[in-house]
Amino acid sequence: xxxxxxxxxxxxxxxxxxxxxxxxxxxxxxxxxxxxxxxxxxxxxxxxxxxxxxxxxxxxxxxxxxxxxxxxxxxxxxxxxxxxxxxxxxxxxxxxxxxxxxxxxxxxxxxxxxxxxxxxxxxxxxxxxxxxxxxxxxxxxxxxxxxxxxxxxxxxxxxxxxxxxxxxxxxxxxxxxxxxxxxxxxxxxxxxxxxxxxxxxxxxxxxxxxxxxxxxxxxxxxxxxxxx
Numbered sequence: 347x348x349x350x351x352x353x354x355x356x357x358x359x360x361x362x363x364x365x366x367x368x369x370x371x372x373x374x375x376x377x378x379x380x381x382x383x384x385x386x387x388x389x390x391x392x393x394x395x396x397x398x399x400x401x402x403x404x405x406x407x408x409x410x411x412x413x414x415x416x417x418x419x420x421x422x423x424x425x426x427x428x429x430x431x432x433x434x435x436x437x438x439x440x441x442x443x444x445x446x447x448x449x450x451x452x453x454x455x456x457x458x459x460x461x462x463x464x465x466x467x468x469x470x471x472x473x474x475x476x477x478x479x480x481x482x483x484x485x486x487x488x489x490x491x492x493x494x495x496x497x498x499x500x501x502x503x504x505x506x507x508x509x510x511x512x513x514x515x516x517x518x519x520x521x522x523x524x525x526x527x528x529x530x531x532x533x534x535x536x537x538x539x540x541x542x543x544x545x546x547x548x549x550x551x552x553x554x555x556x557x558x559x560x561x562x563x564x565x566x567x568x569x570x571x572x573x574x
Contacts, residue, residue, distance in 0.1 A: 361540040365532035369541055372528030373548040379524065380511040382446050387453025395461035396487060416455030422516045424448035429520040445517035453510040460502045464495030504560030508553055
């Protein structure tokens, strides 16, 4: 095993020092974009699930149609459409906005299904009992249904958020200078894959806390359910 060659190729200190600022700049873009996608995607999914809870046939038809289409389309295709096709009809989006919109729509579609599964899993009698106390439908959802349903949503939501936010790498097709694009460009200039190693480390630093936080919340709610 040629350890020196391995270190020179993937852990080259001089290359890492030279291109670390560029990779950090990309990591910052990835973090900002990821946070924006999470906020918009989860809020959109929750809103759609809430609207679906009214059980209006025409409205549910459009919600289910939107969810099915967004779940079926690859995020990469959506980014390409938003960034390259919309300008032809007079709508221009930046690479950041196009990537954010595509990933937020995809996350909203998947999270809507998760929120709705949690809501639908509860006995409908709880809704009827809450309504009999004088609560409105919105109050019933906020104070009775969602707090219980959220306990069952933590794990799938965490997995979906991580999977979707990692899709920020797709932004490279729109020349978005996120972490992978920066690392790939640096690798090309340096003629050495060390910047890609830095990019991989950056992804671990960004996403491991998210995974750990998700497990902690999941464990907390899991223990709470066992005590009931």
